[in-house]
Amino acid sequence: MISRDRLDAATADLEPPFAVVDLDAFEHNADALVKRADKVPLRVASKSIRCRAMVETALQRREFFGVMAYSLAEAVWLADLGVDDILVGYPTADRAALRDLAASEARAAAITLMVDSSDHLDLVNDAAGAARPDLRVCIDIDASLRVFGAHLGVRRSPLRTPADAERLAAEVAKRSGFRLTGVMFYEAQIAGLPDTSAAVRLVKSRSAAELAARRTRVVDAVRRIAPLDLVNGGGTGSLEVTTADPVVTEVTAGSGLFGPALFDRYRAFRPQPAALFALPVTRRPAARIATLFGGGYPASGPAGRSRLPVPTLPGGLRMLRGEGAGEVQTPVAGTAARDLRVGDRVWLRHAKSGELCERFDTLHLVRGDRIERSVPTYRGEGKAFG
Numbered sequence: 001m002i003s004r005d006r007l008d009a010a011t012a013d014l015e016p017p018f019a020v021v022d023l024d025a026f027e028h029n030a031d032a033l034v035k036r037a038d039k040v041p042l043r044v045a046s047k048s049i050r051c052r053a054m055v056e057t058a059l060q061r062r063e064f065f066g067v068m069a070y071s072l073a074e075a076v077w078l079a080d081l082g083v084d085d086i087l088v089g090y091p092t093a094d095r096a097a098l099r100d101l102a103a104s105e106a107r108a109a110a111i112t113l114m115v116d117s118s119d120h121l122d123l124v125n126d127a128a129g130a131a132r133p134d135l136r137v138c139i140d141i142d143a144s145l146r147v148f149g150a151h152l153g154v155r156r157s158p159l160r161t162p163a164d165a166e167r168l169a170a171e172v173a174k175r176s177g178f179r180l181t182g183v184m185f186y187e188a189q190i191a192g193l194p195d196t197s198a199a200v201r202l203v204k205s206r207s208a209a210e211l212a213a214r215r216t217r218v219v220d221a222v223r224r225i226a227p228l229d230l231v232n233g234g235g236t237g238s239l240e241v242t243t244a245d246p247v248v249t250e251v252t253a254g255s256g257l258f259g260p261a262l263f264d265r266y267r268a269f270r271p272q273p274a275a276l277f278a279l280p281v282t283r284r285p286a287a288r289i290a291t292l293f294g295g296g297y298p299a300s301g302p303a304g305r306s307r308l309p310v311p312t313l314p315g316g317l318r319m320l321r322g323e324g325a326g327e328v329q330t331p332v333a334g335t336a337a338r339d340l341r342v343g344d345r346v347w348l349r350h351a352k353s354g355e356l357c358e359r360f361d362t363l364h365l366v367r368g369d370r371i372e373r374s375v376p377t378y379r380g381e382g383k384a385f386g
């Protein structure tokens, strides 16, 4: 388990703000994901890591086998660096990256594009031209739950039914320059929603049942048109549910490796905090308040308190409702603040996972009470993919 004394000792020579990954916690979290995936291969969600060294660390395990990239430009970069199985989890409109993809047999063999409409196929053709290797494509299917007309889940693909999927699969099969290789269903309302109430848990179980039945019918329909290499599903929050369906051939997970704060409220599992950042105390406005330098790193998603970083060590600190996490200063309150002195550190966790790496160039990898090595984040490599 992480401890303040140990993290302070390991990083005594660093000036905060800086970010660390506790390798023991990261490895514990990887073990837990493997166990929950129950022998189904795991694909690393790079958006939730945004650091090549940490993606590679996960990929060294035999149960992890490939990357789910979040941008095609990222996928091309990773393929050129030797990653040989990259599913781009979202459709792209990046014409330059499509040209780069089409310019190389090796990239085309490694990368699978995500599509959910013939508009995507048109855009690929337009950008990449006809003289190209076949490009691998995966069809994204809406995995949300519909209850009395309400849409519970995220707004992604317009394709929902076996007939929808079959129609696009036939379109892909008909066009030259494409090879249909996969189908993906991302059940955000199960994987990405903390178990905050009985109503949420009910939605999750209803959704799992509905999706299991629909997924089989969709996959059967697509398989009548093309043999599939992959049926992808899930995320950190849904592994045991997603892998219970035998039709799923692989699951994706990323956040569960870093253990960010949004995962503190899931029932089935609790990752250890592995990625943290340290901020220095710079002033003491009151006896029970210490003000930290920096910290205004809110997570994406519906704005609100759940998106703010969480003061983690010492325990018992909280942000002020009226200020939240500030652009330059973040006051924290609580009894533990009494003992904080100017120059001390407070350790925080990001609400989400990979976005932390958009704030820091380097992750210091801590093992026990020392830094094993320091590695660049995507940002540290000069890469900002969005």
Ligand SMILES: Cc1ncc(COP(=O)(O)O)c(C=O)c1O
Residues within 6 Å of the ligand: 045, 048, 068, 089, 186, 191, 192, 233, 234, 235, 236, 237, 252, 253, 254, 255, 256, 353
């Ligand atoms: C397509 C897709 N798959 C999987 C995931 C799960 O990622 P994580 O394990 O980091 O929650 C996400 C997260 O948004 C996603 O968009």
